[in-house]
Amino acid sequence: MTALIIGGSGFVGRNLARRLESQGHDVVVLDRNADQTGSFKGRYIQGDAQDSEFLKTVLAELRPSDLYHLAANSDISAGVADASLDFGDTLMTTLAIRAAVVEVPADRLIFASSSAIFGISDQALGEESDQLPAPVNWYGKAKLASEYVLESLSAKLPTLPILIVRFPNVVGPLATHGVVFDFIRKLTADPRRLDVLGDGNQTKPYVHVAELIDGIQFFLGKLEAGVTRVNIGPVDLVDVKGIVAEVCATLNVDPEVTYQDSPFGWPGDVPRYEFNTSKMRREGFAIDTTSRAAVRRAAEDLHTEWSNK
Numbered sequence: 001m002t003a004l005i006i007g008g009s010g011f012v013g014r015n016l017a018r019r020l021e022s023q024g025h026d027v028v029v030l031d032r033n034a035d036q037t038g039s040f041k042g043r044y045i046q047g048d049a050q051d052s053e054f055l056k057t058v059l060a061e062l063r064p065s066d067l068y069h070l071a072a073n074s075d076i077s078a079g080v081a082d083a084s085l086d087f088g089d090t091l092m093t094t095l096a097i098r099a100a101v102v103e104v105p106a107d108r109l110i111f112a113s114s115s116a117i118f119g120i121s122d123q124a125l126g127e128e129s130d131q132l133p134a135p136v137n138w139y140g141k142a143k144l145a146s147e148y149v150l151e152s153l154s155a156k157l158p159t160l161p162i163l164i165v166r167f168p169n170v171v172g173p174l175a176t177h178g179v180v181f182d183f184i185r186k187l188t189a190d191p192r193r194l195d196v197l198g199d200g201n202q203t204k205p206y207v208h209v210a211e212l213i214d215g216i217q218f219f220l221g222k223l224e225a226g227v228t229r230v231n232i233g234p235v236d237l238v239d240v241k242g243i244v245a246e247v248c249a250t251l252n253v254d255p256e257v258t259y260q261d262s263p264f265g266w267p268g269d270v271p272r273y274e275f276n277t278s279k280m281r282r283e284g285f286a287i288d289t290t291s292r293a294a295v296r297r298a299a300e301d302l303h304t305e306w307s308n309k
Contacts, residue, residue, distance in 0.1 A: 007071030116140030137268030171298035172209030
């Protein structure tokens, strides 16, 4: 059984590759960047996932059972300034994967979508929401468009099982970005001061990457033909001030913390959202770890990584 992870040099991809490898899967990572997978021992293919002809060649050679589409621009604020980052790395990769899979199908396709497709909402974000998605950044727009592209693929290949997983904020080891990573980086450099983007009241659900992967694997075990959408996340939220407290406690530091006046951390930020995970729990999967506990675990993971550098 071969698993192909497109975009596997990113944060979630590296954790997923290690998990699958530890379970005995034949894992291949494809990424445009040079190999950054660390202890992953499987095959690495460097190439552009926006090139559908290249992808067809790879799929024809590997004939993967599971095709994971994790390719995306992970720097949301950079995408606000330059939309081509999101439309290239996120949407165009989806279009290229669609074109390749039509000709050389995988057994199953898994797509990493995002809460960002909804934008700002006072409702808990569910799979079937009364409120139309209204993303406020190009990242969310590209993820939403990618979902539509995969719907069209399902119409073309109705027997293909497609799992669309909408991620909340994900934290954990091997991170390359994000608020916990940013705080660890800053406080490692200067434990006396911490400058925080926004007013610290931004409040969101956070899941540890290990539990996110648990959820993906659970739903893969139940996957049927057609498109399945699911939110995977915790039942609660944590604000940035709580994250500051957890990171500082982990590092045993007491810095001077400065906040900004704005409720937005950056242009295109969503200061608050809540996931409706009733479908996830109804299907039999639960994340009992709180958002704050997930942040604490991630801070410990990253602190250990930085200490060993």
